Amino acid sequence: MNTCHFNGCEEKVRPGTQKCAFHRKKGICSVSECRNQVYARGLCVRHGARKPCEFPDCEGFARYGGFCCKHGDKYSMKECAEEGCMNKAHARQKCVRHGGGKKCRHGGCDSHARFSGFCSKHMESAITAESLVSLANKPTIIMPKPSMRDICAALSPQFGHSALKTSPHANKLPSIKLSYEYKPYFVVNA
Template sequence: MAECFFNGCTNSVIPDSFKCIFHSQRGRCLVQDCRNQVYARNLCVRHGGKRPCAFDGCNLNSRVGKFCTKHSPTDSVRRCSHEGCQNQSHLRGKCFRHGGSKFCMMEGCVTYARNRGYCTRHTPPHLVARRSSVVKTEVKVENILPDHSLDLMLDFDPLVDTFDISPAPQLEHVTPTDWGVLVSLLAGSSN
């Protein structure tokens, strides 16, 4: 099967498309032979999707107003309100060192919060982004459910059989994304 159009993507394309499911809603750069996705104005960053710095002779992209960080006016960057500190402010007008950050919500942890109120070490598993469930386009039912569960589901006739699923802790590891894929696979196999 063909690979996705975009640079560095090795996912299989979806039917009647040149893109994979992950890139299906992303546009491609208008420049001929460019395999990058659109950033703005139907162009990728390399071909002008991001405005260049307004400083004469600078080829960097603008980040602070019309200028890159190197040429931006110093008054446009908010500074820490602590006396004598020139660091950039983050939260409540202060830099990290002077209290402009939040600490991890785990009791006793004094590490900076980075992911929904938790530090990297204490982020609960259900809050960690699972890139594989978004990027993968081919999921095998056998990898989601234990071997016997699939056989029971396929052989089940709701008009004749009764189906006892009371000992179901084996399915606790199935994520909502995987469950959605499973349901769509089973719905497709009944056609």
């Protein structure tokens, strides 16, 4: 029984290959007798797929500007291109103050984007418009809030719709407060 070509893998090989089903799409290092998988440029990490750190006697791999994360500057952002500005550059080699941040998505607005691509001035209208579009695309059942007439009709027949229409005191409904302490909700005369 043949086992997979890669180090530490004891799975059976697939017919006509040197690899198991798990490693079937993994490349084999181009260095002879090496049983590691390819990381980059046909080589495994051990044989040079990753560049070593430029710091003397460091065995780490380069990440930021030729140095590993231990020896390199993790925040190697350039400074703003404006003369005399020491802030970090974001977009277009400039800081946010000098026009380097993202601009508002609203047509004709040059303000800095704060939320979802919109400035604080256009954010509320954009959210409202986006929420309306998302609501239009979803089947939603909207339940209307009960009116005072509906509440009175539920209280007793004397406050039903017909009584309210004919009563001279139709505009003066009894003081009612809804109690949310217990479920189901109930009405208490105040």
